[in-house]
Amino acid sequence: MTIRKAVLPVAGLGTRVLPATKAIPKEMLPVVDRPAIQYVVDEALEAGVEHIVFVTGRNKGAIEDYFDRAYELEATLQQKRKAGVLEDLEARLLKPGAASFVRQQAPLGLGHAIWCARDIVGNEPFAILLPDVIVKAEKSCLAQMVEAYDQVGGNVIAVDQVPEDRVSSYGVIAPKSRNDRLIEMSGMVEKPPRDEAPSNLKITGRYILQPEIFGLLEDQGAGAGGEIQLTDAMARLMEAQAFHAYEFEGKDYDCGSKEGYFEAVLAHALDHAEIGAVARELVNAAK
Ligand code: G1P
Secondary structure (H helix, E strand, O other), X not given: OOOOEEEEEOOOOOHHXXXXXXXXXXXXXXXXXXXXXXXXXXXXXXXOOOEEEEEEOOOOHHHHHHOOOOHHXXXXXXXXXXXXXXXXXXXXXXXXOOEEEEEOOXXXXXXXXXXXXXXXXOOOOEXXXXXXXEEEOOOOHHHHHXXXXXXXXXXXXXXXXXXXXXXXXXXXXXXXXXXXXXXXXXXXXXXXXXXXXXXXXXXXXXXEEOOHHHHHHHOOOEOHHHOXXXXXXXXXXXXXXXXXXXXXXXXXXXXXXXXXXXXXXXXXXXXXXXXXXXXXXXHXXXX
């Protein structure tokens, strides 16, 4: 079955990048000339997704406005004959009816946020993209995963290697066997202490899951950090269904942290069509 819907949990408070996120959602921070969320939505669309489900929270209205028309702005741009800018704005709109917004009313964890999308997703396989993570790749990370999913079906999650001193910040998988980029697993664990991590393969923040995950999330107890963890529900789903990890080609940036955000801005500036040459000059001059 094709992956038509993608859930983007955007309710997080962005405390790691305060004060920048005090009055605007972290997903709206610009990475060169586009808000971070645009990269994530583009990745989903490139993979063939037709409908985006945003799981939002209080103070996230800017995301909704961003994907809507802005009549006054469009009229002004028309008057000023800024056709290029207008076209660019037009191209970034989501199609009418192709986005839904549902609120997570309390910060109970990622698993709970995903569960809030259950009625809109319904009974079909779907994707999840964590908006803190921007993946720079020739073919979008989710598009690579959809190709893998077309081969093996079931559930597919993206993983990549992380230095051992950082495993405790992520979900980590226990690999069993490997066929090229596809990995069979014997388990997964959320934020393990460094000496208990089953590998250095972290869960990147891109998932293709079967709808049975919702039933498991419904009664999932709190896990790491006292939150309802998606990883814990996936570990249970793995006992019942085919489940693969996929080591994607590309580089991911954790824009929820200051370092990751800066790295993402730098990487995207360096090969940007308009400002890339200047950015490279500046970086060389700073060496
Ligand atoms: C979440 C997931 C974790 C994953 C990480 C990727 O954690 O729970 O499994 O490795 O995203 O960024 P969070 O960053 O929300 O703590």
